[in-house]
Amino acid sequence: MTARYANLCSSIALEHFGPIVQSVVDELFTRGPRTLKLLHQSIRIPLVKLKESLCSLIKHGLVSYHRDEGSMIYSLQQDKFILILRYPRYMFFVKNVCGDESERMLEEVLKHGYLTASQIIINTYKKIQQSSGGNVQPSLSSLKNNFDLVLKNQFLIRDLCTNLQSDCEEKPAFILPKLNLSAVENIIKGVKDDPEDSKIYFKVNFDRLTQDFRDQVIVSAIRTKFDDNAAELMRQLLFLMYLRTASWADTSNPIPYTEIKDAVRKLEYPRLLQYLDQYLTLLAEDKCQFIKRVGDSGGGQYSINMKQAFNQLAWSTLENVVLERFGSDAVRIFRLIPTKKYIEQAQILQLAMMSEKKAKCLMFLLVSNNFIQLQELKKTASSAALAKVFLLYHVDLDRISRQVIRDCHHALYNVRQRREHEMIVNKRLIEKKLRMQTFISNMKEHGATEEQLAEIEELMTPSEKQQLEQVQNVIKKLSATELHIDETLFVLTMYKRYHENPPKKLVDKSRD
Numbered sequence: 255m256t257a258r259y260a261n262l263c264s265s266i267a268l269e270h271f272g273p274i275v276q277s278v279v280d281e282l283f284t285r286g287p288r289t290l291k292l293l294h295q296s297i298r299i300p301l302v303k304l305k306e307s308l309c310s311l312i313k314h315g316l317v318s319y320h321r322d323e324g325s326m327i328y329s330l331q332q333d334k335f336i337l338i339l340r341y342p343r344y345m346f347f348v349k350n351v352c353g354d355e356s357e358r359m360l361e362e363v364l365k366h367g368y369l370t371a372s373q374i375i376i377n378t379y380k381k382i383q384q385s386s387g388g389n390v391q392p393s394l395s396s397l398k399n400n401f402d403l404v405l406k407n408q409f410l411i412r413d414l415c416t417n418l419q420s421d422c423e424e425k426p427a428f429i430l431p432k433l434n435l436s437a438v439e440n441i442i443k444g445v446k447d448d449p450e451d452s453k454i455y456f457k458v459n460f461d462r463l464t465q466d467f468r469d470q471v472i473v474s475a476i477r478t479k480f481d482d483n484a485a486e487l488m489r490q491l492l493f494l495m496y497l498r499t500a501s502w503a504d505t506s507n508p509i510p511y512t513e514i515k516d517a518v519r520k521l522e523y524p525r526l527l528q529y530l531d532q533y534l535t536l537l538a539e540d541k542c543q544f545i546k547r548v549g550d551s552g553g554g555q556y557s558i559n560m561k562q563a564f565n566q567l568a569w570s571t572l573e574n575v576v577l578e579r580f581g582s583d584a585v586r587i588f589r590l591i592p593t594k595k596y597i598e599q600a601q602i603l604q605l606a607m608m609s610e611k612k613a614k615c616l617m618f619l620l621v622s623n624n625f626i627q628l629q630e631l632k633k634t635a636s637s638a639a640l641a642k643v644f645l646l647y648h649v650d651l652d653r654i655s656r657q658v659i660r661d662c663h664h665a666l667y668n669v670r671q672r673r674e675h676e677m678i679v680n681k682r683l684i685e686k687k688l689r690m691q692t693f694i695s696n697m698k699e700h701g702a703t704e705e706q707l708a709e710i711e712e713l714m715t716p717s718e719k720q721q722l723e724q725v726q727n728v729i730k731k732l733s734a735t736e737l738h739i740d741e742t743l744f745v746l747t748m749y750k751r752y753h754e755n756p757p758k759k760l761v762d763k764s765r766d
């Protein structure tokens with residue numbers, strides 16, 4: 255990992271865990287796997303605090319450990335820090351799929367790293383009660399059913415794998431343990447009892463959530479290029495893919511036409527059912543090749559090509575990056591080069607449909623920023639004459655994607671630093687507004703009149719209100735920017751996963 259990513263991880267650790275944990279993360283990132291003794295010697299913090307920091311990181315899956323020659327070695331899971339930035343998106347997604355109570359359950363697990371089922375239900379019960387001011391008494395059976403729904407959707411997973419690298423079970427479990435609801439009720443009332451699920455912990459199944467985000471990206475791309483009917487057809491094809499193919503396979507096993515038609519018939523998309531053959535042909539013959547017709551038996555068989563899909567999405571993403579940085583004419587050159595794979599400058603000037611001076615200038619910008627590469631090709635064995643050396647332009651997608659991923663890490667770090675700066679500079683105003691809101695809510699509970707509330711609001715001057723509004727707008731824009739950067743980062747990370755580092759399938763997590 256790069257220094258840019260190290261800075262990003264450090265800022266995430268500081269925001270979510272504090273400066274002591276940040277120092278541990280920085281040390282493990284800089285020097286690699288370390289023993290507890292070496293960490294203590296380097297960081298110079300109390301041993302108790304160091305152990306607490308490691309325990310917190312281990313509990314959230316950010317540090318793993320293994321025994322080597324009698325010593326325990328601690329290693330940083332660097333790629334998992336970026337997942338912390340997606341916690342709000344995870345919660346929003348689960349809320350849409352399973353409801354508000356399920357969102358609160360996921361929030362509790364994200365906050366603590368892992369919990370037992372009874373702890374999740376108790377914490378969710380108390381949080382709902384607290385947020386309603388004690389006016390709502392949630393049903394424990396309803397909470398249990400919601401927890402079971404989250405498990406069935408595989409958003410939570412039994413914590414069978416410890417962070418000890420040599421200790422891992424073969425199959426993940428999504429089964430609700432036996433719960434004594436009367437014991438849970440007693441615990442909520444403050445009476446000690448045994449809910450009968452001790453030492454059965456659950457953690458967030460990030461692999462499943464990543465799959466769902468991956469599917470959302472593909473469906474959204476189809477919707478943008480075609481229409482809602484084509485997007486819904488793509489979603490159904492993805493559902494059918496999981497019935498017969500491992501989740502992270504490059505290409506799905508063939509999906510029969512009859513199964514596709516049966517799945518579409520159950521939807522409320524009459525136009526899609528009417529023109530199903532045409533939509534399948536349209537998707538199969540499209541140059542992006544998200545799906546491919548692989549057989550003719552039974553009306554036809556279709557396969558989803560995930561690897562090709564993210565290859566095309568990566569190209570589209572990088573074209574947008576070039577467009578934003580260098581303009582539409584530069585995109586024309588960037589698109590032109592891959593059509594020939596390797597191309598000479600004279601051919602580019604001939605095909606680019608722009609002035610020679612402008613084309614050369616844009617080519618220089620793209621080369622200097624590593625968006626296109628140069629390849630020397632000698633005409634003869636002699637290397638003396640420059641005239642006998644051809645310079646061929648080409649685009650190395652792997653190299654460019656790695657570069658833009660690094661740029662995304664740097665941009666995320668800058669955005670987070672700028673947002674932190676805005677909050678520090680305007681800390682007094684923000685705290686004053688929070689105090690006023692708390693005071694007003696307390697006054698409302700005690701039956702304050704509108705005149706009294708208006709007097710409290712007048713404690714903040716118009717200039718302060720205007721300044722606070724400007725600060726809030728800036729913070730909102732920075733937060734939205736962070737989301738957009740993460741979307742770009744996600745697409746390129748998925749491309750990298752499929753093309754550069756194919757995942758090792760230790761466990762088949764295909765969905766039933």
